[in-house]
Amino acid sequence: xxxxxxxxASEYPEPARRLFELSRQWFDYDFKEPPAMSxxxxxxxxxxxxxxxxxxxxxxxxxxxxxxKEMVAAAVSGANACTY
Amino acid sequence: xxxxxxxxxxxxxxxxTNALNAVADGLGETLPPLDDASAGAEAAAVxxxxxxxxxxxxxxxxxxxxxxxxxxxxxxxxxxxVKRAFTERRLTxxxxxxxxxxxxxxxxxGFGTRFHLGELRRLGTGERGVMEIxxxxxxxxxxxKIADTxxxxxxxxxxxxxxxxxxxxxxxx
Numbered sequence: 001x002x003x004x005x006x007x008x009a010s011e012y013p014e015p016a017r018r019l020f021e022l023s024r025q026w027f028d029y030d031f032k033e034p035p036a037m038s039x040x041x042x043x044x045x046x047x048x049x050x051x052x053x054x055x056x057x058x059x060x061x062x063x064x065x066x067x068x069k070e071m072v073a074a075a076v077s078g079a080n081a082c083t084y
Numbered sequence: 085x086x087x088x089x090x091x092x093x094x095x096x097x098x099x100x101t102n103a104l105n106a107v108a109d110g111l112g113e114t115l116p117p118l119d120d121a122s123a124g125a126e127a128a129a130v131x132x133x134x135x136x137x138x139x140x141x142x143x144x145x146x147x148x149x150x151x152x153x154x155x156x157x158x159x160x161x162x163x164x165x166v167k168r169a170f171t172e173r174r175l176t177x178x179x180x181x182x183x184x185x186x187x188x189x190x191x192x193x194g195f196g197t198r199f200h201l202g203e204l205r206r207l208g209t210g211e212r213g214v215m216e217i218x219x220x221x222x223x224x225x226x227x228x229k230i231a232d233t234x235x236x237x238x239x240x241x242x243x244x245x246x247x248x249x250x251x252x253x254x255x256x257x
Contacts, residue, residue, distance in 0.1 A: 003234045027240075036236045037227060051226065058219025063212055068179050071090070072186045072217060073224045075098050079190040082228030084238050 006039050016042040019052065026056065037084070089174045094183055096169040101184040101196060104148040104166065108195035117150020119143065126156035130163050137167055139206060147195055178207045186221040 009020055023038040024031060034042070041048030059069050077084070120128040120143065131145050131153070138146070145153075153159045170180050181203040188196025204214060230236075 002236055035240050037231060040230060040234060055223040058216060058223050062216050063209060064182060064216050069220050071094055072182055072220045075094060075183050075187050076190045076221050076224040077228050078098065079187045080225060080228040082232055084228065084231035084236050
């Protein structure tokens with residue numbers, strides 16, 4: 001059980017919901033509800049906004065492809081013993 | 085052959101990297117690494133193969149191999165696993181070094197971080213590429229701790245992110 005009550009997308013103010021659209025575009029997937037992490041980040045767009053932009057900068061294709069970086073992210077998550 | 089091949093390769097890289105880091109960081113000072121002269125002929129032959137693989141100068145031996153050289157047969161088997169894990173197959177060697185660097189950084193291994201950063205650069209990764217991997221490791225170290233603190237359950241396990249650029253897949257077909 002999450003420590004907090006994850007709000008439905010409809011409970012967020014409009015500016016925060018913009019993050020959900022960005023999330024949908026990033027994953028190229030139509031979620032019934034935005035992923036839990038997206039809803040957490042939308043709780044404070046002044047944190048979630050720059051955090052998300054930093055992640056996208058890091059994950060953008062460069063010397064390594066997006067796919068290669070997704071595998072690195074999975075390995076880092078494993079090293080952190082995180083199943084999310 | 086399926087896409088799972090790449091994940092098996094990645095898992096073996098991560099596992100054996102952690103094994104090398106544990107010995108290097110945990111024992112490097114307590115059990116000083118042996119050199120060619122002190123390790124004996126059998127271990128020295130393995131050291132030679134290690135130097136060739138990593139492009140190291142004469143006499144150089146990465147710490148974890150020097151430590152376990154006290155048992156030459158064990159050294160040979162460990163090296164066999166390391167060499168196999170890091171040899172380019174479905175994943176490029178540079179990608180494997182990126183994985184090893186990221187998990188070493190994440191697990192705070194001083195040896196692994198330095199060693200695999202050196203390998204990344206030796207294999208042609210520029211500062212921008214290094215920062216890309218640092219960024220991924222740093223940001224996902226943030227996401228994972230946020231998820232753990234809030235005890236979030238995974239809700240994206242079935243979502244495969246679109247990789248429009250394509251992962252190099254020389255073994256496909």
